[in-house]
Amino acid sequence: MRPSSDFCSAPLYTSCLMGEEMHAQLAALLSRRPSGYVHSIFENGINLAMGDALVFVGTAKNGRLPFGIHMGQESVRRLRFYVRRNDVIAGTPDIIQFHHPTYPLTLDLSQAVPFRNEIRAERYRMNRDLFHVCSFMETCLSWGVPTGLDVEWDRFLAHDYMPDDPQYVTVQHAEQLLDALLSGEVRVIESHLRYFLGRGKGLTPSGDDFLVGLLAVHRLTEAFHPAFLTILRHIVEREAITTDVSKAYLLHALHGRFSDTVTQVLNAMITEDTSHFQAKLAQLLHTGHSSGIDTAFGIANAIIALRRYEYVRTSCDCIGGQRHFAASSRSNL
Template sequence: MYNCTLFGEDYSYLVPLLLYQKENGHVHSRFANGFNIKMGDSLIFIGNKKNGLLPFGIHLREENTFTAVSSVNNGDSVTWNGSTNSIELPGVTISIEKGKSFKNQLTTLKSDTIFKDSLERFCLQLIEIEDRTGLDISLKEFLKKYYASDEQNWLGAESYLIMLMEAAESRDEGLIEKVLRYFLGRGQGLTPSGDDMIVGLLAFDAVSHFLSASFYEKVSELIEGESITTDVAREYLRYALKQEFSSTVSNMVNALADGDATNFEKVFHDLIGVGHSSGLDTILGILLGMLTFKKLK
């Protein structure tokens, strides 16, 4: 006997296929904004829209999120009931019967002029940010050093940012692996800062297409072949490799790609607001993508 049924308002178009492939699983991780269930080797997020619409998400109304989170515990059994389109847990049932399917669409970079204008607008926003990323990097200081006319002596994590830009324009598998091993899994939280940054880099590539196939292959090889990062970060990276991102990330790179100045500040601050430092880490990855793309022009 289930306590109550809650209805998801929005769900990723990819979720039903995942549920039909693996009908049994368990609650993987639980937090204030929702919880993840693990079905086979895939995670599905059930919760609110605070961090945007996720490519593996079922999103509930805010008032229902509290009820859902309060009704589950890590390790609870999960069963997908295909006849009722609902996820059954010991304390609650989540139905997608009345929900609306979504896909976070991406656009393509329109022109060199738009890119130049977007990079300038982006950098002007970044130099106003006082906060440091999860890897203790100041975007303001990094940009100041990067654009300085004199030769820089890059140290610590910043030296790896420069190396990541070199790897991003390279097909040198040794270099790509070295820099990915530095960033993947580096930092605290469910999605470590280094992983969020790689997601940002992949997001800008999704609208501009400058990364090599070798880069994509090496990311996939490392996250699938080793326990190099957290389960949640791995899931975001898996989707990023398929050019599927949360709406906060998609909206940001779309604004950069189509030069939408009217919506720019809103989507920028929506992304900055994600997680403790996840949004800022992702922003740094997008910046590295833009700076690499500029070098290749």
Template sequence: MNAQAYSDVLQGVLRTCPSTGRVHSVFASSANLQFGERLVHLGTSRQGDLPYGVLLQDRQMIELLAMITLGEAVAWDKAAGTFRFASGLTVSLSGGVPFSSVPRSLSFSGEILRRNAACLIGQLAADGAVTGFGVNAEDAALCLFGLQEEPPDFFRLTGELKNVILSEDPIRIKQVLRKVIGRGQGLTPSGDDLLVGCLIGAVYGGTRCESFCHGLRELLLEEGRRLTTEVSQEYLLYALDNRFGSRIRRLADALFAGSPEELQSALQETLAVGHTSGIDTVMGLILWISLWMGEDSIG
């Protein structure tokens, strides 16, 4: 079968990996392949485009999931641009359209960002959304802006994270990151989703903090497999290269430069990601906004 589209950096990443891999994980409508320590996501437009993803048609995905098995051997044929499964199935990138996961460059005004941030928090409060940290979204946002200190565990954790994002102290950065990476449940734990949200906020806001990013990358490469899941580590490594899934990019586009209606639509799409991955990533964006705004009012 021929893929519809694929990440424009995927083949470059695969060149650094062993050519023989395995089926890493299988879900209801997608699957991950593993080559060495890197992953490839096979999915459909339902999941959006991911920075390490290959997009298939819905019917192709159904066929693929019926044929592959967990742990099955799969080879990457670099010359042909094709994944070859032990079952005989092939997935070719030939003819597929490469896509970029890098956020588009845009200018934003502080006034629009403040307005949209207030709308975002109001919508989360109205929805009664609950984060993977067990804190409802309204309380979490108030904590991030320093307007309340309850619940204390979340207030302390996010306060420490905010302090080291702008830090130049590599030891302290890693100390705090060890408390955040892998915190929570699921394929992408809540702490990791929070970091992804912070990172995309920094990219859009033009405030990427190199010491923090360097410390996060080092920690993931040295201790990532011990601290978190392989899937989550993959997301974070791509986020450090300024590459993100299409749903969170769409939300950030709307938050920084869109209308309240665009923001609401993009938020609902993001919240549909995983059990709490969407809301936890949104909290990371709000954390970055609270840093950017400082003592300014959100309203």
């Protein structure tokens, strides 16, 4: 049931805000989990805890999120003024009510435009469908900003890390994880995942952002062993291994849902418009303090691994050798 036209003018409510955009699947979530509380407050919005799920209400500065309700900066400023951490909330697909004792607030979602962020996996058939691999690496290199894991792009791309370098361990874990995901060595996947989970600072640690990059490439290519998703989901759902916010991102990514800053880069990679791709990659790299760079680092590692395995398979075929690959037939690596 949608609110009447004079709903927001009812004297019970100190203020009413209008949600402008809303992820298409959030209405179903609000139906299943009608109560919660204000989990955290940031400059660009707030997080609501609805059962075991998070809902972000705020600007689209860091992209349209798979668990996001978005509105303009002025509305967000008002929202942050009225709410406090741990305020109780009640929600329906059309309304979220904040029960602050002094400043009750209603967020009207009835006119919010639904959106979806989808990676167009049906357009990918083989590694050669990724048109902008060189441009991707060159842009990250020229960006000149190390990852949140302290890996420098120039040394990473030149294979310039030595065993006594602090970053060597990170680079080795990344390479060995991807080798396991592509060769199907299931027994070693978990230890490498645990190295990255929760590693780094911030609301979304850099190691988690790296894994989101891997998951995005897997969503496009379906090239990695199914144990990647199974093991990662098992750890994230059952252990307090990372932040609540990062857990939300990872769980959505495990279901193929990403922010539009991520989906737009992957979708642009399978088109031939170079300027469009570079613009979308720049948006990703600008995201957060290092989240976009760390996600790009994950994407880069995944693409390099796919290229390396394509070469290995071709070489093995030439000499009659065989090697197990986890890639689906659709990947055609």
